[in-house]
Amino acid sequence: AQTVTQSQPEMSVQEAETVTLSCTYDTSENNYYLFWYKQPPSRQMILVIRQEAYKQQNATENRFSVNFQKAAKSFSLKISDSQLGDTAMYFCALNNAGNMLTFGGGTRLMVKP
Amino acid sequence: NAGVTQTPKFQVLKTGQSMTLQCAQDMNHNSMYWYRQDPGMGLRLIYYSASEGTTDKGEVPNGYNVSRLNKREFSLRLESAAPSQTSVYFCASSVGRIAREAFFGQGTRLTVV
Numbered sequence: 001a002q003t004v005t006q007s008q009p010e011m012s013v014q015e016a017e018t019v020t021l022s023c024t025y026d027t028s029e030n031n032y033y034l035f036w037y038k039q040p041p042s043r044q045m046i047l048v049i050r051q052e053a054y055k056q057q058n059a060t061e062n063r064f065s066v067n068f069q070k071a072a073k074s075f076s077l078k079i080s081d082s083q084l085g086d087t088a089m090y091f092c093a094l095n096n097a098g099n100m101l102t103f104g105g106g107t108r109l110m111v112k113p
Numbered sequence: 114n115a116g117v118t119q120t121p122k123f124q125v126l127k128t129g130q131s132m133t134l135q136c137a138q139d140m141n142h143n144s145m146y147w148y149r150q151d152p153g154m155g156l157r158l159i160y161y162s163a164s165e166g167t168t169d170k171g172e173v174p175n176g177y178n179v180s181r182l183n184k185r186e187f188s189l190r191l192e193s194a195a196p197s198q199t200s201v202y203f204c205a206s207s208v209g210r211i212a213r214e215a216f217f218g219q220g221t222r223l224t225v226v
Contacts, residue, residue, distance in 0.1 A: 004155075035214070045203065045217035091155055100171070101146065101205075101215055103155035 002027040004094050006104035013082045014112050020067075021077045021107045023092030032096040034068065036077045039089040039106075048090070051075065082111045115139050119204050119218035126194045126225045134189040134221050136204030144207045145187035146171075146215065147179060149200040156203060162187055194225045 004025045013019035025034070036048040051059045051068050058066050063083075067076045079086055092104040117138045126132055138145065143164045148156040148171075158171030162181040176198060178190045187206075191198060204218040 006155075043201065043220045045205075047214055050214060095215075100158060100161075101207075102158070103148075105155045 002029075002094055002096055002100065002102050004092050004102050004104035006090075006092055006107050008107045009105070010108045010110070012110040012112055013079075015082055015084060017082055018078060018080050019082055019109065021079075021090055021092075021109065023075045023077070023104055025073050025075060025092070025094045025104075027073075027094060027096050029096040032094060034066075034075045035093040035095070035101075036064070036066070036075075037091045037093060037103075038086075039091065040085075040087070045091075049077065079109075084111050084113060087111045117204055117206055117216050117218040119202075119221055122219065122221060124221060124223050126191075126223065128195060128225060130194050131190065131192050132194065132223075133191075134202055134204070134223075135186070136188065136218060137186045138204075138206040138216070139185065140206060140216065141184070142206035142216075143184070143209045145181065146205040146207075147177070147187070147189045148203045148205065149173065149198075150203060150220070151200050159189065159202075191223075194223075196225045199223060199225045 032053045034051045038046045038048050049061045049064050063080045065078045089106045091106050095101045120135045146161045147159040150156045157173050160179040162168045165184045168179050180188045202221045205215040207215045
């Protein structure tokens with residue numbers, strides 16, 4: 001079985017500052033994908049960033065970057081220059097070689113003006 | 114440009130009633146999924162369909178049935194609704210077995226009274 005754990009139920013950050021959301025996971029597979037999804041109040045699930053486990057280089061998408069530590073099974077999301085529109089629930093997710101996309105419990109991020 | 118379409122968006126049921134949630138995708142994806150989202154628990158997989166004609170149980174299948182009607186459509190049925198099934202339901206689809214990204218519908222908020 002695979003598990004994903006997000007230990008921070010809620011976080012807040014001042015606009016323009018940097019925040020890091022934590023995620024740890026467990027899987028017995030060697031080939032898998034990791035994702036961060038954003039869910040704003042509209043309820044829509046939006047892919048923020050993804051990382052293939054076989055790639056050592058950390059993924060980056062504009063203001064979003066990850067710190068992927070495969071040995072430690074850690075996958076944190078860093079948001080730089082936080083904007084009010086970043087306020088949302090953030091979910092870490094793991095997809096192994098099968099069809100199971102497993103989600104963590106989520107972190108509610110509030111960006112304060 | 115529809116992506117994944119779910120109907121209905123909102124539904125209130127009485128305990129013991131039945132209903133079917135509909136999902137359709139227009140991206141020619143092989144895999145489709147049904148998740149439920151409860152507060153503080155992230156998204157949990159109910160059932161998935163790796164390809165047309167196949168369905169498999171996920172983490173929380175009890176009380177639900179699914180049908181992969183064709184490649185586009187994947188429905189979720191509640192035969193006898195219970196208050197514990199009050200949740201937000203998401204349908205998703207992905208390219209294939211090792212999904213690089215899942216695309217989500219906008220969710221159905223179901224309340225069972």
